[in-house]
Amino acid sequence: MDFLSALERPPLVLGVDPRPELHGPKPLVHLRRYALELFEALAESLAAVKFQLAFFEALGPEGMALLFELASAARVMGLPVLFDGKRGDIGSTAEAYAEAYLDRFPGSALTVNPYLGLDALAPFFRAAMRSGGAVFVLVKTSNPGSGFLQDLAVEGRPLYLHLAEALAREGEALREGPWSRVGMVVGATYPEAVRAVRDVAPHAPLLLPGVGAQGGSPLKGKGLLLAASRALFYPGGRPDLEGAQEAAKGLLSALVE
Structure with missing residues (x-):
């Protein structure tokens, strides 16, 4: 599986942010069953499944084991996987993060933090290229x-646009067909920023978090991946398979230009 195949699917990304307190007396057992049933129920409506690493890390070794089990199960169902860890470091540490989430899960994607500079992102870009994956860099x-x-004015334009331009240049070397393996994270809560980034980075996949509970609009456009977590994984604030299916239909039908 190549992560860029996600861009050929419906644009909705299911965010998995597990809350054990919502899953009864045996939370991890119920959480596992619910997640697997939800993946199957929503598979035809999804571009990918996004796992928020912090929520699994907070559950200790059992949580990490569950993460890798669910990620493997999603891939078996034909769903691309995105690890939302916002990793970022220099040298061998960046290489280790890249190995952990890109090389060991070929065809998957990882979110990364650009604050340390472009050289610190290079190991992630190389890993994405050799593994058939993608990297989504925090931009706005x-x-x-x-x-x-992110909005600081630099030479008359916000800093995030300078970053988007630099990433677009880096991404040209990692293009395969119409899309680059260097993607960007731009909040759906800032539709004007989405349009501005798309103007300077026409070949970058854009991951748009904030759809649903945070109030972001489900924007329509090529290369956009709309991430919804609470609105899809816990519609109404609880596990609900039928509610999640209705929420997915509602978000997809509400796509706006």
Whole structure:
């Protein structure tokens, strides 16, 4: 499986942010069963499954074992996998992160943090190229305080656009067909930023978090991946297979230009 195949599927990305307290007296047993049933129920409506690593890490060794089991199961169902860890470091540490989530899961994607500079991202880019995966770099995030750094004016334009341009140049060497393996994270809560980044990076897949519970609109466009976590994994604030299916239909039918 090549992660770029996600761009040929419906644009919805299921965010898996497990909350054990919602799963009864045997939370991991129920969580495992619910997640597998949900993947199967939503498979035809999804581009990919996005695993928020922090929630699995918080569950200790059992949580990490569950993460890798669910990621493997998603791939067996034909669903591309995206690990949302926002990793970033220099030298051999970046290479180790890349090996852990890209080389060991060929065809998967990983979110990364660009704050250390482009040289610190290079190991992730190389791993994505050799593994058939992708890297999604934080550019304009969905949280309300993202503008503190990301919107800083540099030579008359926000910093995030300078970053997007630099990543687009880096990504040209990692293009296969219309799309690059260097993607970008741009919050659906900032549709004007989505349009601005798309203008300077026409070949980058864009991961748009914040759809649903955070109020982001399900934007329509080629190369856009719309990530919804609470609205899909826990519709109504609880595990609900039928509710998740209805939520997926609603988000896809509400796609706007």
